[in-house]
Amino acid sequence: MIRFDSVTKRYGDGTVAVGDLTMELADAEITMLVGPSGCGKTTTLRMVNRMIEPTAGSIEIDGRNVMSLPAHELRRGIGYVIQQAGLFPHKRVLENVTTVPRLLGWDKHKAEARARELLELVGLSAAMATRFPSQLSGGQQQRVGVARALAADPPVLLMDEPFGAVDPIQRGQLQQELLRLQRELHKTIVFVTHDIDEAILLGDRICVLSTGATIEQLSTPQEMLARPANTFVADFLGQDRGLKLLSLVPADDVRVEEGTTANGWKLELDDDGRPVSWLGPDGEEPVPAVVVRPGDSARGLLDAAVSAPSRAAVRTDADGRLVGIVSYETIGALLAAKLAEAAS
Amino acid sequence: MNLARPPSWSGFSIDGNWDVVWYWTLVHLRITIIALVLGAVVAFPVGLAGYRWRRTYPVFLGVSNVLYTIPSLSLIVLLGLGFGLGLLNDMPLIVALAIYTLAILVRNLVEGLRAVPEPVTDAATGVGYTPLRRLLRVELPLALPAIFAGLRVAAVSTISLVSVGGVLGRGGLGYLFFEGYRRNRPTEIVAGIIASIVLAVVVDLVLVFSRRAMTPWIRVRAAR
Numbered sequence: 125m126i127r128f129d130s131v132t133k134r135y136g137d138g139t140v141a142v143g144d145l146t147m148e149l150a151d152a153e154i155t156m157l158v159g160p161s162g163c164g165k166t167t168t169l170r171m172v173n174r175m176i177e178p179t180a181g182s183i184e185i186d187g188r189n190v191m192s193l194p195a196h197e198l199r200r201g202i203g204y205v206i207q208q209a210g211l212f213p214h215k216r217v218l219e220n221v222t223t224v225p226r227l228l229g230w231d232k233h234k235a236e237a238r239a240r241e242l243l244e245l246v247g248l249s250a251a252m253a254t255r256f257p258s259q260l261s262g263g264q265q266q267r268v269g270v271a272r273a274l275a276a277d278p279p280v281l282l283m284d285e286p287f288g289a290v291d292p293i294q295r296g297q298l299q300q301e302l303l304r305l306q307r308e309l310h311k312t313i314v315f316v317t318h319d320i321d322e323a324i325l326l327g328d329r330i331c332v333l334s335t336g337a338t339i340e341q342l343s344t345p346q347e348m349l350a351r352p353a354n355t356f357v358a359d360f361l362g363q364d365r366g367l368k369l370l371s372l373v374p375a376d377d378v379r380v381e382e383g384t385t386a387n388g389w390k391l392e393l394d395d396d397g398r399p400v401s402w403l404g405p406d407g408e409e410p411v412p413a414v415v416v417r418p419g420d421s422a423r424g425l426l427d428a429a430v431s432a433p434s435r436a437a438v439r440t441d442a443d444g445r446l447v448g449i450v451s452y453e454t455i456g457a458l459l460a461a462k463l464a465e466a467a468s
Numbered sequence: 469m470n471l472a473r474p475p476s477w478s479g480f481s482i483d484g485n486w487d488v489v490w491y492w493t494l495v496h497l498r499i500t501i502i503a504l505v506l507g508a509v510v511a512f513p514v515g516l517a518g519y520r521w522r523r524t525y526p527v528f529l530g531v532s533n534v535l536y537t538i539p540s541l542s543l544i545v546l547l548g549l550g551f552g553l554g555l556l557n558d559m560p561l562i563v564a565l566a567i568y569t570l571a572i573l574v575r576n577l578v579e580g581l582r583a584v585p586e587p588v589t590d591a592a593t594g595v596g597y598t599p600l601r602r603l604l605r606v607e608l609p610l611a612l613p614a615i616f617a618g619l620r621v622a623a624v625s626t627i628s629l630v631s632v633g634g635v636l637g638r639g640g641l642g643y644l645f646f647e648g649y650r651r652n653r654p655t656e657i658v659a660g661i662i663a664s665i666v667l668a669v670v671v672d673l674v675l676v677f678s679r680r681a682m683t684p685w686i687r688v689r690a691a692r
Contacts, residue, residue: 173594175593196598199596200595200596206587206594207587209591210587210590210591212588212591212606214606214609214610214685215685224595224596227601256684
């Protein structure tokens with residue numbers, strides 16, 4: 125557990141970046157620090173590994189004050205991932221990943237074996253190990269950054285807008301992989317972002333901060349979307365809170381309906397049971413069926429439903445075979461139920 | 469080779485005088501290397517101080533600009549007479565050249581260290597490098613291209629300036645220019661000129677290849 129106790133950071137010019145912050149971040153959870161630029165979220169993160177030292181107050185990790193040991197020793201025990209990865213350009217990928225184990229005094233073979241394991245874990249092929257960072261794409265560099273942070277198996281991971289500089293497609297992949305890694309590793313992750321969608325997607329808890337790192341709300345994404353604490357949080361979450369709430373519901377959890385007909389349109393399947401197109405009641409031109417695969421969310425179902433002539437979404441399994449259809453009305457009822465559930 | 473007893477040039481042809489050219493080439497190289505090493509040894513702590521304590525750097529720049537404006541021959545004489553280094557040995561020449569080397573290398577060292585990208589130094593600190601280790605393992609290696617660029621300029625300019633010492637009867641291959649001129653032996657002058665050009669090119673190539681060998685990550689940059 126990471127505990128902030130009345131933490132203040134005041135700069136020489138009088139600016140208060142963080143003013144009297146008290147909070148507890150739970151173990152094995154991803155806590156997203158989110159807020160407008162200049163709200164103090166990065167300062168808050170960087171005080172955990174003493175890249176910035178607090179003016180007042182204390183920070184404890186598992187009951188141990190971060191000031192109780194030399195800064196470099198503290199940092200070797202905390203994973204640190206930053207924007208643009210911050211890889212060492214003169215070191216090959218493998219050497220980048222072995223940095224912390226080597227600083228901790230592991231022997232070379234053990235450190236390299238561990239590094240290879242991690243490269244595989246973050247989805248990089250063994251051939252990447254001997255490359256220099258400049259030979260990798262932005263997304264690959266960021267994977268190496270994550271591998272480097274995990275190399276010595278620290279319980280805590282600090283991530284400062286790690287996916288901010290990669291393109292949207294790679295960002296989406298990196299986000300999914302972070303979630304996959306977290307299901308295996310159960311780290312205590314503090315993650316700074318200014319992107320509320322990223323916060324909702326990744327966070328077990330979201331901490332919305334305003335100027336001076338004032339906590340506006342610290343709660344689960346579901347609760348925050350259903351019941352924002354104040355207008356600041358509501359504004360920050362944006363207009364489409366209901367849709368965002370749906371994005372938290374796995375499509376697989378939504379009950380499918382009997383049959384393959386909705387509003388008079390019939391779903392045509394091929395010989396393997398894969399949806400092909402919607403056939404209209406009055407001999408209209410067939411409309412290709414858009415399918416929702418496992419791993420997508422109820423938001424994807426809603427989108428598929430409103431864009432289909434039948435007003436129903438088509439759910440398939442990983443091989444593309446039909447699981448069932450979900451009507452627009454079912455999704456609407458689901459949203460209402462989720463809102464009520466989160467608000468209770 | 470015995471550097472204490474210079475062979476002397478005889479006649480008007482290069483034939484029979486190769487040992488003279490070789491002798492002065494070695495003297496030239498020796499003065500160059502001593503001046504470069506001396507300059508580098510002083511430049512290193514001065515440059516690190518200029519990087520670490522930002523305010524010391526402008527002071528250094530001011531002093532080095534003043535020194536740089538003193539013509540080389542004046543500086544050599546000044547060092548020889550004014551500072552008692554004497555004019556009948558290589559010391560004033562070596563010290564003057566070391567000062568020029570120092571001025572060039574400190575700039576390149578400081579600029580090279582300052583050019584290390586901030587995410588890289590931030591990450592190095594964040595993963596637990598101590599400041600000294602970070603300097604040795606991350607910042608200095610990344611400043612190597614700039615350091616070598618400075619070394620090349622310093623080496624080539626030092627090799628050309630060594631010849632100035634020829635006016636005073638010293639200065640490696642410069643001796644051949646001045647003696648050849650005095651005794652009206654064009655071949656001796658040409659031999660001195662060609663030898664100093666060859667020496668400059670060879671030293672420069674050695675530095676270029678050393679830099680490439682020491683910074684393998686640079687060449688791959690374009691290969692993405």
